[in-house]
Amino acid sequence: MEFCVMKLSLMALATWFACATPVSAQTDSAAPDNGNFDVKQLFATTCGWCHSDGGRAAGKGPQLMNTTRDDDFIRDRIKNGKQGAMPAFDSTFSDAQIDQIIKYIRELKPREG
Numbered sequence: 001m002e003f004c005v006m007k008l009s010l011m012a013l014a015t016w017f018a019c020a021t022p023v024s025a026q027t028d029s030a031a032p033d034n035g036n037f038d039v040k041q042l043f044a045t046t047c048g049w050c051h052s053d054g055g056r057a058a059g060k061g062p063q064l065m066n067t068t069r070d071d072d073f074i075r076d077r078i079k080n081g082k083q084g085a086m087p088a089f090d091s092t093f094s095d096a097q098i099d100q101i102i103k104y105i106r107e108l109k110p111r112e113g
């Protein structure tokens with residue numbers, strides 16, 4: 001009887017491991033800083049209604065593609081906005097996320113076709 005209980009709890013433990021391992025493996029492989037941050041998606045939903053065509057064209061805001069601004073300027077503009085022009089995103093994004101937005105802007109290319 002005692003053996004039986006022991007075996008059961010071992011099985012429970014084995015099951016626990018079997019379930020727990022893939023979950024933690026998944027968490028490890030995701031980038032810790034930005035989770036499922038999709039910068040393209042974010043830009044389209046959050047910035048796109050002012051910076052048109054993913055930042056490729058001017059809208060309410062200026063075109064961002066081929067910007068001559070440096071990283072600090074862009075970071076500052078995203079964080080602090082500009083009164084009467086662009087909202088301040090302040091702590092909406094982590095620094096790592098802003099890095100990705102800057103990278104996104106720098107990598108913008110005209111659409112093909």
Ligand code: HEC
Nearest residue numbers: 046047050060061062067069074077078082085086087101
């Ligand atoms: C409500 C409209 C609006 C939204 C939303 C908006 N912006 Fe802007 N943005 C502007 C305007 C207007 C300017 C020009 C400000 C100025 O006169 O310097 C600007 C300027 C900028 C600049 C500086 C460009 C330059 O060369 O001076 C960057 C970079 C920028 N925005 C990035 C973003 C990002 C990234 C987002 C989304 C997280 C965003 N903006 C959302 C309106 C907007």
